[in-house]
Structure formats: structure tokens, C-alpha cells
Amino acid sequence: MQFELQSTDPKSKARAGKVTTDHGVIETPIFMPVGTVASVKAVHQTELVEDTKAEIILGNTYHLYLRPGTETLTAAGGLHKFMSWDRPILTDSGGFQVYSLDGINKIKEEGVKFKSHIDGSYHLFTPENVMDIQRQIGADIIMAFDECTPYPCPPEYAKEAMDRTHRWLQRCINRFDETEPLYGHSQTLFPIVQGSVYPELRKISAEFIAETNREGYAIGGLSVGEPHEEMYAMSDLVCDILPKDKPRYLMGVGTPANILENIALGVDMFDCVMPARNGRNGQLFTSEGIINIKNAKWERDFSPIDSNGTSYVDQLYTKAYLRHLFRSNEYLGRQIATLHNLRFYLWLVKEARERIINGTFREWKELMVPKLQNRL
Amino acid sequence: MQFELQSTDPKSKARAGKVTTDHGVIETPIFMPVGTVASVKAVHQTELVEDTKAEIILGNTYHLYLRPGTETLTAAGGLHKFMSWDRPILTDSGGFQVYSLDGINKIKEEGVKFKSHIDGSYHLFTPENVMDIQRQIGADIIMAFDECTPYPCPPEYAKEAMDRTHRWLQRCINRFDETEPLYGHSQTLFPIVQGSVYPELRKISAEFIAETNREGYAIGGLSVGEPHEEMYAMSDLVCDILPKDKPRYLMGVGTPANILENIALGVDMFDCVMPARNGRNGQLFTSEGIINIKNAKWERDFSPIDSNGTSYVDQLYTKAYLRHLFRSNEYLGRQIATLHNLRFYLWLVKEARERIINGTFREWKELMVPKLQNRL
Numbered sequence: 001m002q003f004e005l006q007s008t009d010p011k012s013k014a015r016a017g018k019v020t021t022d023h024g025v026i027e028t029p030i031f032m033p034v035g036t037v038a039s040v041k042a043v044h045q046t047e048l049v050e051d052t053k054a055e056i057i058l059g060n061t062y063h064l065y066l067r068p069g070t071e072t073l074t075a076a077g078g079l080h081k082f083m084s085w086d087r088p089i090l091t092d093s094g095g096f097q098v099y100s101l102d103g104i105n106k107i108k109e110e111g112v113k114f115k116s117h118i119d120g121s122y123h124l125f126t127p128e129n130v131m132d133i134q135r136q137i138g139a140d141i142i143m144a145f146d147e148c149t150p151y152p153c154p155p156e157y158a159k160e161a162m163d164r165t166h167r168w169l170q171r172c173i174n175r176f177d178e179t180e181p182l183y184g185h186s187q188t189l190f191p192i193v194q195g196s197v198y199p200e201l202r203k204i205s206a207e208f209i210a211e212t213n214r215e216g217y218a219i220g221g222l223s224v225g226e227p228h229e230e231m232y233a234m235s236d237l238v239c240d241i242l243p244k245d246k247p248r249y250l251m252g253v254g255t256p257a258n259i260l261e262n263i264a265l266g267v268d269m270f271d272c273v274m275p276a277r278n279g280r281n282g283q284l285f286t287s288e289g290i291i292n293i294k295n296a297k298w299e300r301d302f303s304p305i306d307s308n309g310t311s312y313v314d315q316l317y318t319k320a321y322l323r324h325l326f327r328s329n330e331y332l333g334r335q336i337a338t339l340h341n342l343r344f345y346l347w348l349v350k351e352a353r354e355r356i357i358n359g360t361f362r363e364w365k366e367l368m369v370p371k372l373q374n375r376l
Numbered sequence: 377m378q379f380e381l382q383s384t385d386p387k388s389k390a391r392a393g394k395v396t397t398d399h400g401v402i403e404t405p406i407f408m409p410v411g412t413v414a415s416v417k418a419v420h421q422t423e424l425v426e427d428t429k430a431e432i433i434l435g436n437t438y439h440l441y442l443r444p445g446t447e448t449l450t451a452a453g454g455l456h457k458f459m460s461w462d463r464p465i466l467t468d469s470g471g472f473q474v475y476s477l478d479g480i481n482k483i484k485e486e487g488v489k490f491k492s493h494i495d496g497s498y499h500l501f502t503p504e505n506v507m508d509i510q511r512q513i514g515a516d517i518i519m520a521f522d523e524c525t526p527y528p529c530p531p532e533y534a535k536e537a538m539d540r541t542h543r544w545l546q547r548c549i550n551r552f553d554e555t556e557p558l559y560g561h562s563q564t565l566f567p568i569v570q571g572s573v574y575p576e577l578r579k580i581s582a583e584f585i586a587e588t589n590r591e592g593y594a595i596g597g598l599s600v601g602e603p604h605e606e607m608y609a610m611s612d613l614v615c616d617i618l619p620k621d622k623p624r625y626l627m628g629v630g631t632p633a634n635i636l637e638n639i640a641l642g643v644d645m646f647d648c649v650m651p652a653r654n655g656r657n658g659q660l661f662t663s664e665g666i667i668n669i670k671n672a673k674w675e676r677d678f679s680p681i682d683s684n685g686t687s688y689v690d691q692l693y694t695k696a697y698l699r700h701l702f703r704s705n706e707y708l709g710r711q712i713a714t715l716h717n718l719r720f721y722l723w724l725v726k727e728a729r730e731r732i733i734n735g736t737f738r739e740w741k742e743l744m745v746p747k748l749q750n751r752l
Binding site for chain 2: 037038039040041042043044045046067068072075076081082083084299300302312313316317318320321324325327328330331332333334335336
């Protein structure tokens with residue numbers, strides 16, 4: 001994987017760059033739709049490419065490990081082939097899910113014992129086997145096995161989890177470096193900065209992670225319930241420490257406004273279930289603000305879903321029709337809203353990129369952030 | 377609406393024809409996907425046109441009347457505009473739903489009182505208001521308000537319902553002929569032959585209906601649980617009586633084999649929820665037989681969903697992947713299976729049409745019918 005820093009905004013820390021993988025190029029800043037179990041929910045792979053214009057998608061190691069399982073994925077020749085997706089993929093390490101999906105997990109130095117949400121069976125994730133599993137899945141970018149702390153988190157525990165994350169990282173790197181990719185394309189390992197909302201821990205962690213000299217870095221443990229200002233403060237502090245010539249991925253963030261604010265702080269890559277999940281619940285993000293399409297006010301609004309929108313669904317269907325589909329609990333409503341929201345997120349980061357390159361990002365961001373939070 | 381009979385199979389009663397409406401041409405025999413509440417479930421309008429190659433879709437008056445309601449549909453300028461579908465639409469009369477969806481209905485000479493499945497409110501459908509509602513929906517082809525009897529049905533009741541259907545038909549015709557279409561395109565009214573599985577009643581009904589001299593005719597009250605041989609006998613008898621120069625629509629039929637058998641008897645138009653509904657449950661119809669994609673045997677079958685299939689999903693995705701999506705209860709599984717099945721049904725009738733035109737339909741049908749019922 002290569003990263004080229006192409007441009008920096010003169011009035012913020014925003015960056016435009018280019019990540020090159022064996023499955024193609026990703027222009028940053030980028031948003032990555034989440035394809036939990038080998039599918040971005042309710043969206044065809046063809047639509048991801050042609051309509052939402054996704055450049056990279058995310059897979060979840062925890063979910064893929066349980067279903068379809070690594071034997072099936074290996075037999076298929078990896079996740080790309082299994083799901084017929086030939087652009088880049090990033091997989092998380094499974095860490096986040098084993099802590100958040102179920103109370104039943106036990107963290108030891110060796111790793112984390114957890115219970116499957118599907119059949120209740122017990123499994124163990126260790127830094128080593130999570131590297132092996134991600135080799136079998138075959139994503140272009142894979143993540144270190146970390147401990148993501150909840151919010152709020154006492155400082156003592158935040159430090160303990162951070163220290164363990166650092167020890168686990170060394171084991172991840174050792175295992176990753178002594179194994180080979182399985183499917184003929186290269187893979188790269190991103191370490192993850194932790195430290196909860198404590199500046200001193202974030203500083204220690206970012207410095208530790210920067211020292212590992214990998215091809216890219218992630219910021220974890222944010223967007224877990226903390227106030228946005230705390231998220232921005234941590235992101236800002238960490239981006240200032242991480243090297244300029246590597247991409248920075250802020251995990252699990254966030255709202256459209258969160259994304260623009262973090263781009264301004266120097267983040268290059270984002271993922272979040274929000275556009276798809278909220279879309280399935282009838283919430284649409286637009287450049288003018290947020291629409292709850294289930295509201296009665298749209299009942300006879302025959303204007304396009306989003307007159308500024310760049311997904312084909314935005315112009316083809318009306319608000320009244322989409323509202324009707326949600327009221328009638330029709331699959332197509334969820335499909336349309338998901339396409340719209342993913343396209344909107346991808347438009348937003350592409351627009352940010354163009355503004356960074358032409359030097360107008362800062363003004364545009366300050367205009368957009370309040371608009372993005374309007375309730376229409 | 378015009379109908380042109382283009383070709384008749386030399387060795388069966390199968391016909392190839394052309395129906396011309398203000399929203400375009402339909403080549404027969406044709407299958408019409410069902411778009412119950414202004415959406416063919418889990419399929420985009422663009423996919424219906426570009427992938428499944430649907431030439432006409434069906435809407436359900438009962439469902440559309442309740443939701444979004446005729447006021448919204450009228451405000452939108454009719455169903456075509458409301459759902460962004462500019463090809464032909466056929467609406468049923470709501471009769472079938474008021475009898476089948478809920479036990480709570482009361483049939484009188486005036487019409488049928490029924491209870492909404494959504495909010496329990498009471499409504500009355502009469503031959504007159506069902507014509508008015510279908511004017512407001514604005515389908516190209518609209519159906520008479522009939523009484524569809526269940527199977528089995530005592531002969532006395534079958535006769536009573538048939539006689540009432542005939543009296544209601546006259547009221548439908550009167551109302552239809554004294555009203556005008558609302559949206560600038562013409563509409564046509566198809567009467568419906570009833571008579572359960574009694575040849576003498578079917579003969580009386582077909583003769584009565586043929587006398588009305590409308591632009592097309594439907595056969596109702598079949599595919600309600602009777603053995604296939606009884607369905608075929610009734611369809612055969614009725615097609616022999618209905619005029620050759622008008623299209624014949626067999627309502628609610630059926631399996632791929634049912635469709636080929638009825639084409640051989642002279643039926644031109646079909647609709648059925650089966651390809652979409654069974655698809656959503658993981659049953660795929662193919663030219664080699666029926667696949668239950670949830671079966672364990674497909675777990676590591678990385679061959680295309682249907683190597684003979686003509687939907688793009690057939691070649692893009694594998695059986696193993698589709699099975700995984702169903703096991704994981706992913707929306708995309710239902711979307712893929714629905715597209716596949718609808719495209720298969722539309723391929724089947726188009727292939728039948730070509731065979732009719734080149735005179736090889738009968739042999740092909742006899743080869744296909746057993747294959748279509750294989751369990752793969």
C-alpha cells in the first residue's frame with residue numbers, strides 16, 4: 001500500500017491524498033460504507049460502484065469469522081471473490097464487537113474469550129489468531145487487535161487497556177510480519193491509537209503507535225458516547241503526533257458534521273454504520289439538513305427526494321413516494337434511503353477533497369456544518 | 377388499447393401477440409410482476425426495466441386505496457407518476473383481497489363491506505366506486521369488480537357468485553363508460569370470467585363475458601387451491617369460448633410449469649406473487665429446476681447462481697454467497713433472489729413467445745415442464 005499526500009488546506013489541517021492498493025486507488029478523505037457480513041445492507045455491489053461510488057468498503061472480522069466462517073472464505077479465495085467485490089476492503093479486528101455486542105466476554109492477557117451472538121458458542125480472539133483470520137478474509141487493509149474502552153471509562157482502566165493494546169500490537173505485528181497474504185494481493189496492518197478521552201494517554205499512545213512505522217494508522221475508542229468536543233480534541237491531538245506521510249483512519253465516525261470537523265483536523269479515512277442504519281429507519285442526510293421521511297409533512301410533497309442529490313434515486317423518486325414506502329414497511333424504502341445516504345456521505349468527502357485541493361475547504365466546512373445539522 | 381394477434385403455435389393453442397397502450401407496447405405472452413402497494417417488493421423501478429425487463433406491472437386496488445389512498449394518488453397525478461413508472465400498469469379490482477385477506481367482510485348486492493387490515497376501519501367496495509378508484513389510480517388496464525370464490529366451493533354458491541359477478545359487471549361497465557380517464561392516457565376495462573371448477577358455469581360465464589365486447593378478458597377464481605388439472609381444464613374451456621382477437625389474462629397464476637401449460641391453452645397474460653414471495657424465502661426458479669438456496673449443499677458451491685440465467689445477478693454472485701446472505705438474514709439476499717426469479721419468469725414467457733413464432737413451442741414446452749419441477 002502506498003500513500004501520497006497530495007494537498008493540504010491552507011486554513012486547516014485538512015489533507016487530500018491518494019492510497020494505492022492492489023485493488024485500486026482510494027482518494028482521501030474517504031468514507032467507507034460498512035459491509036458487516038459480506039454485504040453493505042440493502043445495496044448491490046454494482047450499486048456501490050455505479051451509484052454511491054464507494055472506493056473501499058469495510059468488513060467486520062467478528063461477523064465474518066462466525067458467518068460464513070474462515071473455511072468458506074478461504075475456499076472462495078477470500079472475501080473479495082466471495083462477495084464479488086474487486087475494489088479495496090478494510091477489515092476491523094473484531095475487537096469492537098466482542099466488547100460491545102454482548103456482555104459475555106473475558107479479557108485476559110492472552111486475548112478475549114467471547115460468546116457467539118448466533119449460537120452461544122465460545123470463541124477466543126488473540127492478537128495472533130485475529131491476524132490469521134484477517135489473512136484468510138484477505139482485506140487490503142487489516143486492523144490490529146485492540147481493546148476499545150467504553151465511555152465513560154476511569155483513567156486507571158483506560159491506561160490498563162491502552163497498555164494491553166500496545167502489548168497486543170507488538171504480537172499482531174510479529175504475527176503479521178511472519179505470515180504472508182493468501183490470495184496474491186498485498187495486505188497492510190494499521191495499528192490503533194487508544195487512550196479514551198485522556199490527553200496524556202492519547203499522547204503516549206499516538207507516540208507509541210507512530211514509532212511502529214507501519215503504512216497507516218487508526219484512531220480507535222472514539223464515537224462511543226463522548227461529547228463531540230472531546231472527540232475533536234482527541235482527534236486533533238493524535239493527528240498532530242501521527243506522521244504526515246501516512247493515512248489516518250478515525251474508526252466508527254460519524255455524523256456528516258463529525259466527518260467535516262475531523263477532516264479539518266487531519267483525518268483521512270472514516271467508516272460508520274450511521275448512513276445505512278439511519279437510512280433504514282427513514283432518516284436522510286442532505287446538504288440542507290436532516291429529513292425524517294416518515295413525518296406527515298412529506299405526505300404530498302412530490303418534489304425529488306433531494307434536489308441537490310447525486311444518487312439516481314434522489315431525482316427519480318419523490319419524498320411522498322419514499323414516505324409511503326416507509327409507512328408501508330416496503331423493502332424498497334430502505335433500499336432507496338440507504339443508497340441516498342451512502343451517496344451523500346461519499347459526495348460529502350469528495351466535495352471536501354476538492355475544496356482542500358482548491359483551498360476553500362475551511363470556509364465551506366464552516367458554512368456546511370450548521371446546515372448539515374438542520375432538521376428539515 | 378389495441379391487441380394484435382401475431383402468431384399461433386401450429387401444435388397447441390399458444391398465441392403470440394402485441395398489446396398497445398398509451399404507456400407502450402406489451403408483447404404477449406407476458407408475465408406481470410406484482411407491485412402491491414406501489415412497489416414490486418425489494419426491486420427498484422430501474423431494475424424492473426433494465427434487468428428483469430418487465431413490460432407491465434400490477435398494482436392492487438385494495439392496498440393502494442388504503443395506502444397511500446386515492447387523495448394522495450390523485451394529487452400525484454396517478455400511480456405511474458407517484459411511483460415513477462412510465463410503462464403500463466394493470467390494477468386488480470380489490471375483490472380478491474377483500475375476500476382473502478380477512479374473514480371480516482359482508483357481501484351484499486350493493487357491494488362488499490370490509491375491514492382494513494391496517495387500522496380496522498370499515499369500508500365499502502361497490503362496482504361503481506371500484507371503477508372510480510381505478511380511475512384515480514390511473515392504470516392502463518383495470519379490472520371489473522367480481523366475486524372470487526374459494527376452493528372447494530359448492531356448485532350452488534359458485535352459481536350465485538357468478539351471477540352476482542355478471543350483474544356487478546354490468547354496473548362496472550356502465551360506470552366505466554360514463555366516466556373519463558383523469559390523467560390524459562386511456563384506460564380499458566377487462567371483465568372477469570368466474571364459475572369455480574364447474575365446466576357448465578365456466579361456459580355460461582365465458583359466453584356472458586365474451587358478449588360484453590370489451591378490449592380484453594380475464595379468467596378469475598383459479599389458482600385458489602384446486603388441482604392443476606382442474607385449472608387447466610377450466611382455462612382450456614374458457615379460452616375456447618373467448619374471442620381470438622382479444623387478450624386473455626389468467627389471474628394469479630402461477631408456477632413456471634402452470635404458465636407454460638396455460639400458454640399452450642391460449643392464455644396471453646399472467647401475474648403471480650410467487651416469483652417474488654418465494655424468492656424472498658430463498659426459492660429460486662431456474663430452467664433446470666428449483667433451488668432452495670438455504671440448503672447446506674450450496675455452502676461452498678462457488679458456481680454462479682444460475683449459469684443459464686439472464687439477470688446480471690445470475691452471473692455476478694455465487695450460490696454460496698447467496699446462501700450466506702439468506703442464512704445471515706441480509707436484505708441483499710432477498711433482493712438478489714427476487715431479481716433472479718422475476719427475470720426468470722420474464723425470460724420464460726419471452727422464450728415461449730419466440731417458440732410460438734418459430735413453431736417450436738409445443739416440443740419445447742413438453743421438454744421444459746418436467747425440468748421446471750426438478751428439485752436441484
